[in-house]
Amino acid sequence: MADNIEETPPCKSCKLSVDLEKPRWDQSTFGGRLKHFYAITDMRKLFVPDSQLDHAKNLVLAYRAGKCIGDTTEEQLWNAKHLYDSAFHPDSGEKMNLFGRMTFQVPGGMAITGLLLQFYKTPAQVALMQWFNQSFNAVVNYTNRNAASETSTKQMMFAYATATTTALGVALGLNIYSRKAPPVVARWVPFVAVASANAVNIPLSRQTELLNGVTITDAEGNVMGKSKKCAQKGISQVVFSRILMAAPGMVCLPIMMESLIKRKWFRSRTWLHLPFQVTGLGVFLIFMVPAACAVFPQQASMKVGDLELDVRKSIEEKHGNLINTVYFNKGL
Known part of the structure; x- marks a missing residue:
């Protein structure tokens, strides 16, 4: 073994x-x-x-x-x-699902996001691509959750369904609006849908942490209890990082595509459009995956004075004023 x-x-x-x-x-x-x-x-x-x-x-x-x-x-x-x-996984020590690992974010993200940016014009395309993307996100969210907080299959399925519905609603609604806007606006719709879905999917996927709190420790790794406020902080940081990870590619590439599409040689070679966007996204993600993860420390922290009253009192009763800061794994 x-x-x-x-x-x-x-x-x-x-x-x-x-x-x-x-x-x-x-x-x-x-x-x-x-x-x-x-x-x-x-x-x-x-x-x-x-x-x-x-x-x-x-x-x-x-x-x-x-x-x-x-x-x-x-x-x-x-x-x-x-x-x-x-x-x-940093909490459980178990080998993570291959498709949920952060090492898969560049190849997986460039392929799925490339499809999102290429197929955005018809409702059927939007529905299929958003479903595909949210399925991938659900795997990533579950794989990188705080493993000390168990999430049931029912909760994960609810988060998945809600995020997919949100992404579809936003994408289809904005697609109707964008018909009267400049062409580049329609190309930005997938990013808005992805960002909105992330804001829903991640908190719902990790709702057990929000309901029960995440395990907090002192600087030496000794468990101090559980905190809902720390869960809120960690999850909000992950939401921001995931949106930031996708933003440069999904915002800049549509501008580049609209510029290139005006050139006859590029417009006539439709077979180039998807490979160009996928490759471009890969270039962005190679830097943005580690950069977005690095915005906040993996081991997040919070001052004891900012914790819930009951958690703060419990720590002070056991340790007095010796513990000033607690730490927790924010997830990815």
């Missing part, structure tokens, strides 16, 4: 002193978070075989247990940690 660290022999020559409980780069700065998220959202990690992912997990768990495997170097250890972070 890849997880059986008890059978891993101690590495007598290992002199590494690496704190794997923290990212490699300073997470208090945007630059440090950008490097971190680029390392764990790099789409090349999608092609790493399960055996190598399991070995990376084994190496990380072994090192955390005070052991290491062979003559492991610091660089190898960090590479293993980034592989581990890219494929295994």
Whole structure:
């Protein structure tokens, strides 16, 4: 078993002193978070075989247990940690669904968003593309939820249905309005629909966190309880990041398309339109996926004084004024 660290022999020559409980780069700065998220959202990690992912997990768990495997170097250890972070959930440690991993955001996002931008003119096209997109979003939201808060299948299906309905309503409604507007406005309708659906889908997909709170800890990782306010903060940050992730490509490419479509050579070669948009979106997403994830720290924080009254009192009764800030996983 890849997880059986008890059978891993101690590495007598290992002199590494690496704190794997923290990212490699300073997470208090945007630059440090950008490097971190680029390392764990790099789409090349999608092609790493399960055996190598399991070995990376084994190496990380072994090192955390005070052991290491062979003559492991610091660089190898960090590479293993980034592989581990890219494929295994930070709360549960379980291997994540391939299509829900953030490493799939570039290839998955460029394909689906390219279809959204290409097929937007008829109600049938809008309905099919929005359904397709929300199905993908539902998988991503479920995969990257705060795993400490269980969400039932019924709740997930309700979130999925509501988000799809919202996206369809917004897209179809704006399509009617955009007929009298400049052509580029119609091309922006998919982005407005996607943004609106994200604002509905993510909170509903993670409604258990809003109802029951997310697990909060002190700086050492000791559990302090659960907080609904922290859930609200984390989810609002994720909504903003997801919209920001899609915005540059879905706003800029329609402008580029409207400019190119005026040129006869491009307009006549309709077979070029979809590949051009998909490729363009891929270029945007390669940067925007890690950048949008890096806007806020993964381990979000909140001052104890800003917590709910009952949670604040519970912490103060047990720890006095020793705990000033609590931390929680905001999800992705």
